[in-house]
Amino acid sequence: MKIFLKIWRQETREAKGEMKNYVLDDVTEDMSFLSMLDLLNEKLIAAGERVVEFDHDCREGICGQCGVMINGQAHGPLPHVTTCQLHMRSFNNGDTIYVEPFRAKSFPVIRDLKIDRSSFDRMIQAGGYISASTGQAPEANSIPISHKTAEAAFDSAACIGCGACVATCKNSSAALFVSAKITHLVLLPQGKIEADERVRKMIAQMNEEGFGHCSNTEACEVECPQQISVLNIARMNWEFNKGGFL
Amino acid sequence: MDAKIPAGPLSEKWSNYKSHARLVNPANRKKMSVIVVGTGLAGASAAASLAEQGYKIKSFCFQDAARRAHSVAAQGGVNACKNYKNDGDSIYRMFYDTIKGGDFRSREANVYRLAECSASLIDQSVAQGVPFAREYGGYLNNRSFGGVQVSRTFYARGQTGQQLLLGAYQALMRQVNTGRVSLHTRHEMLDLIVIDGKAKGILARNLETGEIERHAADAVILATGGYGKIYYLSTLAMGCNASAIWRAHKKGAYMAGVSWIQIHPTCLPQSGEHQSKLTLMSESLRNDGRIWVPLKADDNRNPNDIPENERDYYLERRYPAFGNLAPRDISSRAAKERIDTGHGVGVMKNAVCLDFSKAIKEQGEKVIEEKYGNLFSMYEKITGINAYKQPMLISPAAHFTMGGLWVDYTLMTNIPGLFALGEANFSDHGANRLGANSLLQACVDGYFIAPYTIPDYLAGELKAEKITTDHPAFDEAEKKAKQQLNNFLSVKGKLSADYFHKTLGKLLYDKCGLARNKKGLEEAIEEIRNLQQQFYRELNITGDDKVNTELEKAGRLADYLELAELMCEDALSREESCGAHFREEFQTPEGEAIRNDKDFCYVSAWEWNGADQPHILHKEPLLFESVELTVRSYK
Ligand SMILES: Cc1cc2nc3c(=O)[nH]c(=O)nc-3n(C[C@H](O)[C@H](O)[C@H](O)COP(=O)(O)OP(=O)(O)OC[C@H]3O[C@@H](n4cnc5c(N)ncnc54)[C@H](O)[C@@H]3O)c2cc1C
Ligand code: FES
Numbered sequence: 108m109k110i111f112l113k114i115w116r117q118e119t120r121e122a123k124g125e126m127k128n129y130v131l132d133d134v135t136e137d138m139s140f141l142s143m144l145d146l147l148n149e150k151l152i153a154a155g156e157r158v159v160e161f162d163h164d165c166r167e168g169i170c171g172q173c174g175v176m177i178n179g180q181a182h183g184p185l186p187h188v189t190t191c192q193l194h195m196r197s198f199n200n201g202d203t204i205y206v207e208p209f210r211a212k213s214f215p216v217i218r219d220l221k222i223d224r225s226s227f228d229r230m231i232q233a234g235g236y237i238s239a240s241t242g243q244a245p246e247a248n249s250i251p252i253s254h255k256t257a258e259a260a261f262d263s264a265a266c267i268g269c270g271a272c273v274a275t276c277k278n279s280s281a282a283l284f285v286s287a288k289i290t291h292l293v294l295l296p297q298g299k300i301e302a303d304e305r306v307r308k309m310i311a312q313m314n315e316e317g318f319g320h321c322s323n324t325e326a327c328e329v330e331c332p333q334q335i336s337v338l339n340i341a342r343m344n345w346e347f348n349k350g351g352f353l
Numbered sequence: 354m355d356a357k358i359p360a361g362p363l364s365e366k367w368s369n370y371k372s373h374a375r376l377v378n379p380a381n382r383k384k385m386s387v388i389v390v391g392t393g394l395a396g397a398s399a400a401a402s403l404a405e406q407g408y409k410i411k412s413f414c415f416q417d418a419a420r421r422a423h424s425v426a427a428q429g430g431v432n433a434c435k436n437y438k439n440d441g442d443s444i445y446r447m448f449y450d451t452i453k454g455g456d457f458r459s460r461e462a463n464v465y466r467l468a469e470c471s472a473s474l475i476d477q478s479v480a481q482g483v484p485f486a487r488e489y490g491g492y493l494n495n496r497s498f499g500g501v502q503v504s505r506t507f508y509a510r511g512q513t514g515q516q517l518l519l520g521a522y523q524a525l526m527r528q529v530n531t532g533r534v535s536l537h538t539r540h541e542m543l544d545l546i547v548i549d550g551k552a553k554g555i556l557a558r559n560l561e562t563g564e565i566e567r568h569a570a571d572a573v574i575l576a577t578g579g580y581g582k583i584y585y586l587s588t589l590a591m592g593c594n595a596s597a598i599w600r601a602h603k604k605g606a607y608m609a610g611v612s613w614i615q616i617h618p619t620c621l622p623q624s625g626e627h628q629s630k631l632t633l634m635s636e637s638l639r640n641d642g643r644i645w646v647p648l649k650a651d652d653n654r655n656p657n658d659i660p661e662n663e664r665d666y667y668l669e670r671r672y673p674a675f676g677n678l679a680p681r682d683i684s685s686r687a688a689k690e691r692i693d694t695g696h697g698v699g700v701m702k703n704a705v706c707l708d709f710s711k712a713i714k715e716q717g718e719k720v721i722e723e724k725y726g727n728l729f730s731m732y733e734k735i736t737g738i739n740a741y742k743q744p745m746l747i748s749p750a751a752h753f754t755m756g757g758l759w760v761d762y763t764l765m766t767n768i769p770g771l772f773a774l775g776e777a778n779f780s781d782h783g784a785n786r787l788g789a790n791s792l793l794q795a796c797v798d799g800y801f802i803a804p805y806t807i808p809d810y811l812a813g814e815l816k817a818e819k820i821t822t823d824h825p826a827f828d829e830a831e832k833k834a835k836q837q838l839n840n841f842l843s844v845k846g847k848l849s850a851d852y853f854h855k856t857l858g859k860l861l862y863d864k865c866g867l868a869r870n871k872k873g874l875e876e877a878i879e880e881i882r883n884l885q886q887q888f889y890r891e892l893n894i895t896g897d898d899k900v901n902t903e904l905e906k907a908g909r910l911a912d913y914l915e916l917a918e919l920m921c922e923d924a925l926s927r928e929e930s931c932g933a934h935f936r937e938e939f940q941t942p943e944g945e946a947i948r949n950d951k952d953f954c955y956v957s958a959w960e961w962n963g964a965d966q967p968h969i970l971h972k973e974p975l976l977f978e979s980v981e982l983t984v985r986s987y988k
Contacts, residue, residue, distance in 0.1 A: 135627070139629075142628065146627060148849075151895065153849075153893075155893075158902060158903055160902060165421075165423060165426050165590045167426060169426050170423070170425050171420070172421045192734050192735070217561055217900060221417075221900060223417070224417060224418065225418070227418065228420075228536075232526040232529050236482075236527045237481055237523070238527060241401070241402040241524075241800050244477045245476065246476055247476045247480075248435075251492055256487075257486065258484075260482070264516060265515075267425075267515070268418065291484070295482050297479070297480055297481075
């Protein structure tokens with residue numbers, strides 16, 4: 108099929124970017140979206156031009172490194188699918204596709220579609236862990252954890268850190284990302300001990316990074332490739348307030 | 354070649370080592386620095402554990418975040434002999450399964466230690482908050498995986514690697530917060546700095562600014578993962594590479610077991626020419642899925658239309674004791690044999706069926722969904738097919754490299770101060786890795802071995818002169834690295850880096866893949882050399898020396914092209930079939946492998962001898978004191 112592309116090109120962090128037009132004639136349905144960009148890049152190379160830079164690695168929806176806005180939607184038209192898992196069968200012959208980087212003040216553009224998400228790392232660094240140094244662990248079965256609790260903790264722990272939640276939020280809030288980590292850890296007996304400190308530190312860091320506030324539009328949950336629930340945000344708020352009162 | 358295996362009976366070697374390893378006084382630890390390249394399970398766990406002890410760590414990865422290392426993609430699970438199921442598991446049994454699975458081409462002492470440390474890993478991960486699957490009573494659940502008869506595989510749905518990695522990543526970030534670890538993401542190691550025979554630093558390129566940075570340290574750990582991406586189509590991530598270990602190899606570190614590549618039997622088949630990777634479907638599916646092909650060759654019917662008596666369940670037929678759970682190399686080869694004889698299914702006739710209808714009938718769709726729900730939905734996302742209604746189509750794909758840098762028992766290469774951990778080393782898996790053993794190995798290397806062996810080395814370096822980055826060895830390395838990058842940018846030929854990668858991958862898969870023979874390997878070496886010449890003549894890298902994916906690819910490919918030749922040399926020199934290495938000349942009339950213990954019971958460790966010189970082969974004999982070498986039969 109024939110696809111018209113409008114892609115964001117930007118040289119450096121400081122440079123002004125712009126949308127550029129490209130046309131591909133030989134796209135097939137079974138191609139993934141990123142293979143389609145590979146194809147475009149092959150053509151740019153043949154023409155001696157610089158390729159479109161985009162982030163990706165595993166190409167199976169788990170590393171969280173890929174992610175672009177496709178026609179204004181984070182990771183494109185399908186719900187709960189990363190950019191790398193999107194296939195061209197979701198588009199039609201003759202479609203025009205707008206491709207832009209995830210946009211947020213806390214995600215500066217590095218070049219073209221590549222962005223800097225190190226703010227996510229710094230929020231984890233602030234407290235998104237259980238302080239269990241190597242060698243301290245007791246026998247694993249000494250603390251039984253109910254099937255239900257383990258499954259619920261898993262649901263929150265499944266976050267891949269792609270940033271689609273931030274990109275899709277009108278306030279550029281990182282509430283879903285931060286709350287998923289807080290909930291994952293607080294549900295487990297091992298993670299309860301540091302819960303108050305963790306929630307305070309992570310939220311302080313979130314504010315420092317310049318992410319916006321959550322205004323409960325729930326758009327993040329719709330885009331999240333791992334279907335992380337907004338209930339995590341409620342849990343985070345509860346943990347935060349509890350820490351303040353008790 | 355001294356593997357430095359400690360004295361004493363097998364079960365006491367590691368305790369003996371630990372009791373005698375040298376220590377560094379806590380006050381001195383902050384004066385000692387270690388570079389850790391790689392933030393996968395091996396790298397992150399080593400960096401975190403060493404930082405917890407008080408050492409100064411510099412950690413590097415090429416992705417934009419440490420959490421994205423390809424360990425994240427492991428689905429199936431991690432082995433540990435907890436014997437929670439009371440099914441007869443023990444350290445010895447796990448050791449034996451692994452040695453046998455590796456077709457008696459690994460070191461007894463290393464493998465025993467792997468089994469011995471396995472239980473602690475589960476403890477450690479649970480303490481970090483890894484949400485492993487639980488039984489209704491609250492205790493840890495597990496399942497069985499290919500190649501063994503006990504249940505020792507712990508899992509977190511189909512995302513075990515991700516969950517283990519997040520545990521290690523969070524431990525690492527905690528140490529970043531203490532200031533003991535400085536983290537350098539979007540950095541690629543370009544060279545190893547060796548001074549007076551010892552590893553003393555690395556050269557790394559900042560992938561955003563293009564700057565070439567110098568980093569000095571008292572020891573260097575490479576935990577840079579596997580190089581299966583050399584085949585282009587593989588289950589690895591796009592950026593996985595051999596560059597870090599290969600450049601260390603060119604500085605003197607030996608490469609071992611180079612051609613031992615595991616080709617995984619359950620991946621999604623290639624569906625078109627533009628495909629860039631093959632997605633793995635977890636092997637755990639083989640617990641409930643049955644593998645078959647049409648009995649008749651060139652059968653074009655839809656799999657659901659083929660009646661029971663016209664299906665060939667070839668694994669159950671050939672290997673009744675293990676059936677669909679036969680080890681990976683055996684399953685992959687059996688699939689290839691069926692596909693090559695015209696029994697393949699799917700559009701490109703390159704797949705076999707993995708059928709859940711019997712399991713669904715027996716256990717109900719709900720149970721199957723709970724076990725494999727995310728895998729079924731992933732399958733549907735990619736192929737558009739509902740596997741509850743139709744068999745999955747699967748085919749073999751390059752997956753895991755048993756080979757890597759040669760290391761001794763302490764995980765140190767033959768260059769003092771250079772250690773290799775995780776998939777980057779050759780150590781525990783012999784000629785074939787058992788499923789769910791490599792997450793374990795990466796973790797055990799990083800959490801439990803390096804924290805003893807690296808201090809032991811550093812204790813001997815306390816008085817050594819500190820190297821600074823103005824040492825001439827850095828100047829020289831930087832000059833060379835810059836020259837190479839400029840070279841790539843100035844060829845201005847007509848062909849992209851991907852063109853070369855795809856060509857190399859296909860060539861290797863055909864001639865140095867599931868099955869090899871002398872003629873094919875000799876041809877491959879010739880073809881690789883030609884491709885290499887063409888690469889330096891006709892490569893086209895556009896763009897600048899800052900953010901440039903194509904420039905990164907070129908560097909990786911230059912190394913792959915050299916490594917590919919050594920893989921073929923390695924496969925050629927080993928005139929036997931063992932594990933993943935199947936030489937067609939060495940098989941029984943029924944097509945089973947013939948191993949030759951008399952002549953080949955050794956590890957092939959190769960020394961770089963300059964670009965125009967053949968590699969030098971060193972042999973580390975494998976001595977078996979606790980097990981008897983048997984034919985690895987799964988019949
Ligand atoms: C799809 C898939 C599924 C798997 N499933 C299982 C399973 O179920 N059970 C199991 O036991 N094993 C499984 N494995 C194997 C297992 O995941 C790996 O062997 C293991 O995770 C490797 O860990 P590692 O730390 O050695 O390397 P990796 O996790 O690959 O990490 C490599 C690190 O090195 C860095 N790096 C690499 N090159 C450079 C360079 N030149 N410069 C700077 N940094 C560099 C990367 O950025 C990364 O941080 C699977 C593998 C794959 C591909
Ligand atoms: S490339 Fe890893 S999630 Fe898309």
